Amino acid sequence: MIVTIDFNSDEAFYIQLRNQIIIGIACAKIREGDNLPSVRELAEDIGINMHTVNKAYTILKQEGYVKLDRRKGAVISVDADKLKAINEIMEDMKVILAKAICKNISCEEIHKLVSNIYSEYSPDNC
Amino acid sequence: MIVTIDFNSDEAFYIQLRNQIIIGIACAKIREGDNLPSVRELAEDIGINMHTVNKAYTILKQEGYVKLDRRKGAVISVDADKLKAINEIMEDMKVILAKAICKNISCEEIHKLVSNIYSEYSPDNC
DNA sequence: ATATTTGTTATATACATACTATAACACAAT
DNA sequence: ATTGTGTTATAGTATGTATATAACAAATAT
Structure with missing residues (x-):
């Protein structure tokens, strides 16, 4: 697991880390x-x-990806509150898909894009 | 077209407008x-x-949603550079879908979610 | 016991961004 | 001439980001 920071990005370091x-x-x-x-x-x-870094870890804790342990440090522990996650994802998606519709990108094209990213994330590919 | 600002949101006003x-x-x-x-x-x-407001309009111009005219003000004019739009959307989507995978949300569930939002945006529904 | 390593908390500083307030300018329409 | 556009300039305040030092409590290792 290699983490890198793009010092020229306009995205905050702790967001890049997260x-x-x-x-x-x-x-x-x-x-x-x-x-x-x-x-x-x-x-x-x-x-x-x-x-x-601490800020990134604290946010990951709040969002339910890690637990912070004084002994072991930050341990991956995903709390699968699916309903909550779906609601958050829906909110994020609304603006992105509005953008897509404005730019004449069809629902099918988005489906393909989603499938591609999902298979990219398959452990075989990374 | 009614625009409202959530003064308690942590999202910048000009982003909310956009x-x-x-x-x-x-x-x-x-x-x-x-x-x-x-x-x-x-x-x-x-x-x-x-x-x-000017900042929001300027960004909408940069992103290709409006043209600014000294006479008429801001006029909706979507430049459909589809390829560019798809690349941007892909970047936005990567983090969101990583989040989804972590939370055990399947590709099919995302497909449904996407379809739902697309139909919500149908002119009949809003 | 002592030293080290954890996350955690506190304070201070520097810098960038967000938002506001006034003001003025060039251009076009009325 | 006056009004209404976007545009630009300057200045002030507040908030967010990132840094630097320092210290604390709890757990581990020596």
Whole structure:
């Protein structure tokens, strides 16, 4: 599991971290029970401040992807509150799909796109 | 076409505006050639500053949803650069679908969700 | 026992972004 | 001439992001 920061991106560091870790879990590069590097270690590795990593971990905890343990550090533990997740995803999707409709992208095209991304995330492919 | 601001949201006002206008176009509540209220008028209506509305309009122009005309104001004009739009949507989708996979939401469930939102945006339903 | 490593909390600083407030400008319509 | 467009400029405040140091409590390792 390699995490990198794009220092030129307009996306906040802690958001970049959060996203990459979520993608890592989706790809099964990191699995239930695995632990992430400590905030200090990861911060050192990628060259950013400890508090920025801590912010990412805290958000991942709030969103139900990890549990923070004083002994082991941050441990992957996905709470599968599916209903809550679906509602959140629906909200995110609304704006994206409105954009798609404006740009004349059909529902079928989105279906294909979704399927492609799903298979990209298959453990075989990453 | 009614635009409202959630003053308690953590989303920036100009992003809220942008999103609502994109959704308005998707729903055909506002159509190609229609013009949005002037920055001053809309700002007055919803109780925010002129420059914030201007920022939303400028972004909508950059993203290819409106053209700004000194005479008519902001006129809906969607440039359908489909390829560019698809690439952008793919990027947005990657994180959302990673999230979905983590939360055990299947590809089929996402397909249904997408179809539902598409039909919600049908002019009949809004 | 002591030292080390965890997450956690506190304070302070620097910088960028978001929002507001006034003001003025160029251009077109009335 | 006056009014209404978008546009630009400047300034101020508030919030968010990222950094730097420092310290704490709890668990582990030596």
